[in-house]
Amino acid sequence: MRDLSRRHLLRAASGAGLGLLAAPALAACGTSTAAPLRSGRAQISLWTHDPDYIKTFRSAIKDVSLMRGSRFDFGLDITSSAPADIMTRMIAQAVADGNTPDLAGLNVDQFPRVMQSSIAENLFVDLTETVRPLGDDLLKLSPYSVDGVPYGLESGNAITVLYYRQDLFDKYRVPETLETWEEFLEHGARLSADHKVSVGMISTGDNGSIVNGFLQFLLQRGGGFFNTAGELILDSPESLEVLEFMTRGVRSGALMALPDPYGSACAAALKSGRLAATAMPNWYNAAGLQANVPEQKGRWRIRTLPRFTGGGHIASTMGGTAFAVLKDKPNSDAALELLRRVYLSREGQILRYRFGGYLPTLAPLYNDPELAATKDEYLGGQKAFEIYSAAAADLPLFYQAASMQILSDVLGGQILDALKGRTSPTAALKAGLKAYRQQVKR
16 A cells, blocks of 8 residues: 555544545555556446436437547446435445446546545546646546646536526516526515515525525635635625525525425426526426426527626536545546546537537637537527636636535534524534534534
8 A cells, every 4th residue: 555554544444533534545555466458449437426427428428529539348237326325335345345346427526535545646636747748728627636736627617697588677676687697696686575576586495505505606606615724714704795696585485485496396496497597507408497497488588697786607516426546446547547538628628518518628719610510499599608707717616525415514504594594694604614624623
């Protein structure tokens, strides 16, 4: 083993409060005795939670132009599980020197589980040299990096835009070009009072949805939970401003409080026209709107987000899944080549957009003529990349830390209390920060 003995690593992990979640650090102990595959048939073991990734990779390995010149003839052995189950099973298999995948899809919410005790370093291939030629053209590496080292490639840029019903905005005289959230909430309060219609939604369900909704607005405002060094930066004026914005919107009815932004209550609000707009990532087009209100095709449009008066960005981000290559396996080189072809080439990124709707993570592609000419029929034939291009150029960076889940656990209830008027935004943030610091002993 490269750094520490098994016993030392387990003891260190336990002392850090991570228990078995830190066990992937043991993966380096079980280096395969089989020789690395250098060419020929490569049967890649791929674990993922989403059928669209399965469809994308299967299509990619059959694409002659995309695979031209490869040393490998790729096949896939696919395992499909929930995001948390993928990480848990991979951890257990790594500890037991068992059957880990060659290529794994890691949900952004799960990645913090491998962010300390050299866990990611011992489990995944370091992608530094793989991505170096792309420089700043490659977007959204930061959520899957540890100490500046990238271990996963994001599947889609997950750009948050404003979805809005153009017909309802016309009907209720809401300008489509409102510049600020403050103006937007004024119109939303009017619509709520006069017509019981809201122009946004706030999750009041589980901790994950509550905190992700808050973080989406916070990133847009220019704040965040952690900086690039993994240090907590939540105690900021931006955090308070965003929580006050959310509570003000819920109180006026401009923002609809929903237990689940994907559940039946949200579907009913969309169908009835009571939810006339919402700030959500690009994947909400298919997963939220088309899935729930296909009959509203042609009525929805997108635009960049209204700005906060105090500053920030015209876009944000929420969610994501990166793919990582497991190291020291016979198929590690082959899996890395497959990932590079599908995720880091123009052809691979366009294929992923065509098959799964994943927005490019290569910045130049937002001005690619083929994508720029694409019309979204659900959005009334709108050329969506005109919006995505502007948003991608002003997308905030998102950093994670190993204690991300602790922060989510202690913050969700406090945010909910503020949204429901049981406490003030100031008191909610103060209580959340106190609970977090007690748990991580900072």
